[in-house]
Amino acid sequence: MRFFSDNAAAAHPAVLEAMAAANALDTAYDGDALSRKLDGAFSDLFETEVTALWVTTGTAANCLALAAMVPAYGGILCHREAHINVDEAGAPEFFTGGAKLLLIDGPGAKLSVEAVAEARGRIRADVHQVQPSALSITNASEYGLVYTPDETAALGEFAHTHRLGFHLDGARFANAVASTGASPADLTWRAGVDALSFGFVKNGGLSAEALILFDRELADNVLRRRKRAGHLLSKGRYMAAQLLAMLEDDIWLDNARAANAAATRLAQAAGDRLVHPVEANEVFLRLTPEEAATLRDEEFDFYDWGVGEARMVTSWDQDLAAVDRLAAAIRQL
C-alpha cells in the first residue's frame, strides 16, 4: 500500500483511451488537430485567451516559463524549499543560462508578500548583485499548503509593481483548485500570474503537463525554447490527447478532489502529529523511527522526511480501504 508519491500512480483510463484514439497519421510536432485545440480548451477553462502547450515534465514547464521571463543575468525570487530549487537538478539555471535563484524562507514552503519584499529589499540595485526578474511560487506548496486567490493576488500585485514576471508552479494546481474551491482564473491571471505550469501527470495523466501562458507575449520565446530544449515531440497528438481527455468532464478536478479527500482522512487520524495543515494531498507528520517501522511492518510505504518526520502522498486512485487502514494504524500508534 504505497503512499510514496502521486508521481507513481497509474494513468486514468480515459487518458489511455484518448491516446489510442489518436493513433492515426496526422501532422507532426504540434501541427496536429489535437494540439491545435489546446489554446481553445484551456482558454475556456481559464475564461480568458491563453496560449497552452504540452510538455512532458513539470521541470520543463517551470523552466521554459522562467527562461522566457528572466535574462541570463537575472534572478528568480522563490522559496528555499521550492521544487525548482531543491529537486530540479539545476534545471532553472540551465534553461535560463545561469540565472540565480534568490531564496526566501517561510512556513510550509509558502511565501508572504512581507518575506518577498524583505528579500528584494536586501538586494542592492548596482551591477554587482543579481537583480530579480521573476517571482515563482508553488500552489499547492511543496508541503501541501494552498494559496488563496487573495494571497496569490497580493503576490501578483507585488510582482507587477516591481516589474517581476510571476510564475506559478502548479504541479498540484488541480489540488489547490479542489481545496480552495476557487476558479482556475481567480487562482491565476486574475491574481496576476503570467505563466502556470499546470500539472496533470501527478493527477492521472501519463506524460503530458500543460504550460499555460496568460502573458501571451511569452509564446514565441517559449515555443522556440521548447524546441531548442528537445521538448518538441514528433507526435504531439498523443500529448494533446491526454490533456484534452483530462479536461473532458472535469476529470482533472474529480481526481484532485479524490486525492485531497484521501489525505484529509489521514490528516484527521494524524491529529497533532501533523507538521503542516493538510490542505491538498500531502500529509507531513511526526513519527518516531519506531512508529515508522511499525507502519512499514504493516506494509504501508512512505518517505521519511528528515529525522522523526514522514511524508505520505495520496493519489487520484488511492484505494480508500487502504487509506482507512493506514488512518487506523496511525491512530493506534
Next chain:
Amino acid sequence: MRFFSDNAAAAHPAVLEAMAAANALDTAYDGDALSRKLDGAFSDLFETEVTALWVTTGTAANCLALAAMVPAYGGILCHREAHINVDEAGAPEFFTGGAKLLLIDGPGAKLSVEAVAEARGRIRADVHQVQPSALSITNASEYGLVYTPDETAALGEFAHTHRLGFHLDGARFANAVASTGASPADLTWRAGVDALSFGFVKNGGLSAEALILFDRELADNVLRRRKRAGHLLSKGRYMAAQLLAMLEDDIWLDNARAANAAATRLAQAAGDRLVHPVEANEVFLRLTPEEAATLRDEEFDFYDWGVGEARMVTSWDQDLAAVDRLAAAIRQL
C-alpha cells in the same frame, strides 16, 4: 496519401498495447521494472554491455550525448546538412553550453575521413580557435544514404586517433541496419561509436527514443543532464514499455524493412530523376513545379526540397497500394 514524413505515422499497435499493459502503479522516474530492463535488452541486441536510456526526442538524445562528450569551449565536427546543425534550433549549443558546430561538406550529407581530416587540419591548435572534441554522423544520412560498417569504422578510427568522441545520430538507424544487412554491433561500437541516438519514433514508436551509451563512462554525466534538461519523465514505465515492445520480435527491424521497401519502389519509378541513391526510406527526386503540381492534383502529399526537387518519405505502415499508385504517377510524368 501522405509522403511527408515518417514522423507523422501512427504508432505500431504493439507499442500502444505495451503502454496499456504498463498502466499500474510502479516506482517513479526510471526506477520502475521496465526501465530497469533497458540496459539488458539493448545489451543483448548490441552484443555488448551498454547503458540505455529512454528520451522523448532525437534532439534530446543527440544533444545529451554530445554534451557529455564536448566541453562548452569545444567543437563538434559534423556535416553542414546534419540535423543537429539545420533542424534542432540550436539545441546542441544549448545542451553543451555553447560548443561550436564545425561544418564539413560532402555528397548526400555523408562525411568521408578525408573531408573530416581536411576540416580538422585547418584548425589551429592555439586558444583562439575552437578545438573539436567530437565527431557526429547520421546513419541513415539526412539524404537517405547509409554508412557501411567499414565506412563507419574508418571514421571511428579517425575519431579515436584524434581523441574525439564519436556520436551517431540514428534517427533512422533501423533503416540503416535494414539496408546494409549489417549487425547493430558492426554499425556502432565495433566501428568505434561511443553513443548512439537510436530512433524509434519515426519507425513505429509513439514518444520514446533510445540513447545507447557504448562508452559507459558517459552514463552518470548523461543521466544528470537528462534530469537537468527536464527530460526525466515521472512515469518512465510508459517510455520503457515502448522500446521493449519494439525490440520484441524485431518489430523495429521489420518496420524499417517495410519502409525501405516502399522507398525502393518509388526509386525504381523515379529512375534518373533521383538526386541521391535511395538506400533507406527517403526519396529525393527532381520534379518541375508543374510535375509536382500534377502529383498533388492526384492527392499525393510531399515536401518541395528547394526549387525543382522534392522529398518523399515512406513509413513503416505505408499503404503499398498508395505507393504503387505514386510510383505509377511518377512514371507517367
Next chain:
Amino acid sequence: MRFFSDNAAAAHPAVLEAMAAANALDTAYDGDALSRKLDGAFSDLFETEVTALWVTTGTAANCLALAAMVPAYGGILCHREAHINVDEAGAPEFFTGGAKLLLIDGPGAKLSVEAVAEARGRIRADVHQVQPSALSITNASEYGLVYTPDETAALGEFAHTHRLGFHLDGARFANAVASTGASPADLTWRAGVDALSFGFVKNGGLSAEALILFDRELADNVLRRRKRAGHLLSKGRYMAAQLLAMLEDDIWLDNARAANAAATRLAQAAGDRLVHPVEANEVFLRLTPEEAATLRDEEFDFYDWGVGEARMVTSWDQDLAAVDRLAAAIRQL
C-alpha cells in the same frame, strides 16, 4: 622588423602618461571621474548621445554587444571569416548563451546586402531553425577592406527592416575612418549601427577598447553583463585614461593614418601580387614559399596565410625606413 600584427606594437606615450596621471585614489569600478567622462567624450566624437564603456578586449566588446542584442536561441548573421567566428574561441556562443553564427560568404570578408538577404532568405521561420537576431560586420574587414558609409547604410537599412540588431566590429575602425575620410557618425549610427566595438589597442592603446552604444537601451543589459563576465575592473580610471588620451588631439586618427600610409607603401611595391586591395593597414599578397623565405632571410617577420600567401600588418609606430626596405625587398623578388 616585424610586420606580424598591430596587436604587438607599443602603446603611444600619451597613453602611458595619462595612466600615470591617473595614479591617485578615486572611486572604484567605473565610478571614477575619468570613466564618467567617457559618454561625453564619445558623444562629442560621434555627434550624438552615446553610452561608452571601457573593456579590455575586442572579443569582450563584440560579445557583450551581441549578447545584449541576441537571445540565447537566436542567431547572428556574419561573414564566414569574421573574427567573431574564426578567432574568438567561441566567445560569441559563450556570452550569448549559445546563439548560432549564421555564416555568409563574400570577397574580402565583406558582406553585401544581396548576400545577407540570400542567407536570411534560406532560413525557414519555423521553430526548428535558428532565427537571426543580429547582423555583424567588421570595418575595416579581416582582409583590410573598408565599408563606405553608403555600403554600411545599405546593410543598416536591411538590418532594421528585418528587426536585426546591427553590430560593427571596429577593431580597426580608426583605420576605416582614416581610409574613407568619412566621419565616425557617417560610418556608424547614421548608417544604422546600434553598437560599435571601437578598437584602440591595435592603434596605440595599451589595454582599453571602447564599446559604443548608439542604441542606449542596450546599456543596462551590457553593463550588467560586463560585470558578470568579470570585465568590470576595480580601477577603471586607468582604462578611461587611455581612451581619453587617445581622443585628445585626435591621436587615434593620426595613428591610423600612419599605419594606413605604411601599408599603402607596401601595396604599391606588391603590385599584382596583392590578393585584396589595400584599404587600411593590412597587406595580403602572393608569395611562393621561396620568396617568403627570402624575405625572412632579410629579417622581415610576417605570417603565412595559407599556402602561397602572406599577411603583413603595419602599426601606428611602424618604422618607415623598415617599411621602405620591405617594399624594396618585395619589388626585388
Next chain:
Amino acid sequence: MRFFSDNAAAAHPAVLEAMAAANALDTAYDGDALSRKLDGAFSDLFETEVTALWVTTGTAANCLALAAMVPAYGGILCHREAHINVDEAGAPEFFTGGAKLLLIDGPGAKLSVEAVAEARGRIRADVHQVQPSALSITNASEYGLVYTPDETAALGEFAHTHRLGFHLDGARFANAVASTGASPADLTWRAGVDALSFGFVKNGGLSAEALILFDRELADNVLRRRKRAGHLLSKGRYMAAQLLAMLEDDIWLDNARAANAAATRLAQAAGDRLVHPVEANEVFLRLTPEEAATLRDEEFDFYDWGVGEARMVTSWDQDLAAVDRLAAAIRQL
C-alpha cells in the same frame, strides 16, 4: 580620508614603472617575454611547480578556476556571504554554464569542516539534486578573518576525500599571509588547494590579478576559457609586468603588512565595538547612525554595513596620520 575600499587606492609606483619599461613591441597575447616568466616566478614563491596566468579581475580569476573544476550540472560549496555569491553578479553561474552555489553559514564568513560536511550530507546523491564538485573559501574572508594553514588543510582534506576541487579566493591572500606569518605554500597547495585567485589589485596593483593553478591539469581548460571569456588581452606584457614588479623585493608582502597594521590600529581604538576580530585589513564595527554621522562630519569616509554597523578598509598606502586621526575619533565617540 577614505576608508571605503582597498580597491580604490593608487597603484604602487613600481607597478607603473614596470609597465612603462614594458612599452616596446613584443609578441601579442601571452607569448611575450614577461608573461612567460610568470610560471617560474610564482613557482619560486610557492616552492612548487605552478601554472600562473594574469587576469584583470578577481571575478574572472575565481570563475575561470571554478569553471575548470565544476561541470555545468555541478555545484560549489561556499559560504553564504562569499564574494562569489554576493558580489559577482552571477559570474560563477555564467562561467560554469549554470552550476549552483550551495550555501553554508558560519561566523565571519568562514567555513568549518563541520559546517561543510553537514551541508554536503544533506544532499541526496540522486539525479534530482545538484551534487557538489568544488569547495571554495576566501582567505582573508569577506569579514577580514584568516584561515590558518591547519584550518585550510582540514578543509582541503575534506575536499579531496569527497572528490571536490578546492578553490581559494585570495582577493586578500597577501593580507592572510602577512597576518598568519605562514608561507604561501602552507596556505595553499600543502593544504590541498587546487587553484588560487591571488589578488594584487587591492594590494597596490593596477589591473593584474594572478590565477595560480597548483593542479596543473586544469591549465589547458583555464587557458581556453580565458580566451573564450574575452580575457586574453592583446598586450599581455603590461599585465605580467605588474605581477613581476609586485613579487620583486616582496612588495606584495610589505604592502599587505602595511594595510594590516593600519587596520590593527583602528581595531585597537574600536575595542568592543568590533563585530569581528580584525585579522587582516578590514574593520567591522558597531556605530549608531549618529556616531557614523559624527565621523563623517570629520571627513572620514566609509561604508555603512547594515543598520548600526560600518566597514572600514585600509590600503597599502593608507596615510598613517589619517589612520591615527580616525582611531582617535572612534575613541572619542
